[in-house]
Amino acid sequence: MNNPKSIVIIPARMGSTRFPGKPLAKINGIPMIEHVYKRACMIKKTDLVCVATCDDEIYDFILSIGGLSVMTSDKHERATERTAEALEVISKDKNEQFDIVVMIQGDEPMFNHHDIDNLVSAMSEDDKLNIINLMNMASDEDDFIDPNNVKVVVDNNNNALYYSREPIPSNWKDKHKDKMLIQTGLIAFRADYLKKFIEMEPSPLEEVESCDMLRVIENGDIVRMMLSETRSIGVDSPEDLKVAEQIMKKNKY
Numbered sequence: 001m002n003n004p005k006s007i008v009i010i011p012a013r014m015g016s017t018r019f020p021g022k023p024l025a026k027i028n029g030i031p032m033i034e035h036v037y038k039r040a041c042m043i044k045k046t047d048l049v050c051v052a053t054c055d056d057e058i059y060d061f062i063l064s065i066g067g068l069s070v071m072t073s074d075k076h077e078r079a080t081e082r083t084a085e086a087l088e089v090i091s092k093d094k095n096e097q098f099d100i101v102v103m104i105q106g107d108e109p110m111f112n113h114h115d116i117d118n119l120v121s122a123m124s125e126d127d128k129l130n131i132i133n134l135m136n137m138a139s140d141e142d143d144f145i146d147p148n149n150v151k152v153v154v155d156n157n158n159n160a161l162y163y164s165r166e167p168i169p170s171n172w173k174d175k176h177k178d179k180m181l182i183q184t185g186l187i188a189f190r191a192d193y194l195k196k197f198i199e200m201e202p203s204p205l206e207e208v209e210s211c212d213m214l215r216v217i218e219n220g221d222i223v224r225m226m227l228s229e230t231r232s233i234g235v236d237s238p239e240d241l242k243v244a245e246q247i248m249k250k251n252k253y
Helices: 032-040 055-062 077-094 111-127 141-145 191-199 203-208 213-218 238-249
Strands: 006-012 046-055 069-071 101-104 131-139 150-153 160-164 181-190 222-227
Touching: 006 032, 006 077, 032 046, 032 055, 032 111, 032 222, 032 238, 046 055, 046 077, 046 141, 055 069, 069 077, 077 101, 077 213, 101 191, 111 131, 111 222, 131 150, 131 213, 160 213, 181 191, 181 222, 203 213
Parallel strands: 006 046, 006 101, 046 069, 131 222
Antiparallel strands: 101 181, 131 181, 150 160, 150 181
């Protein structure tokens, strides 16, 4: 695909079960959602950056820093659903069609914008890829065991075989140290496939693991995983926020 139009959409909401209000929680004096938005604006291979939310507080804050935000339904249970609605709204408002949609979770303040450029490039170069999801190596055993981190196992082509909040693969032979892979909330979709995805019914394993990429696998489609050397840590709790503060003090971005 030559010069595809791409959009970055950042889904965010105040009503997190584990950490209510976290998008506006401050990391080194700056709200987390601002960190995410400003990093997204550093991505070279995107035509537009937008925050998708159902909360006035987030919407108003993004506008106050000169950003673009879209109000979405408060009924969405998955970030992908919020992203898809925002894509539809923006496409109509701007009378533009986008080829690639990059979803960056609003609780991923430490992602590297170069990784997103790589995602868009990989999708642009291979028309057969409908979804590419970044993954990281776990930092340690505790990181791997933590149920807040979704683990993934892949095949020889780096296509996802399964996602779980349990540590997979099993450690019963104590040989998984080089396979401790963790899914990130950094995912690129082909725009037409995102629409197809939303039309699929939530799948049984998706609901068990609370991971919507399992919906893709259960319907017989492929999620290509791409290993990122940059460790992007999702902030799921106040404790994670403290870790993020320490790491980001040393981060040049």
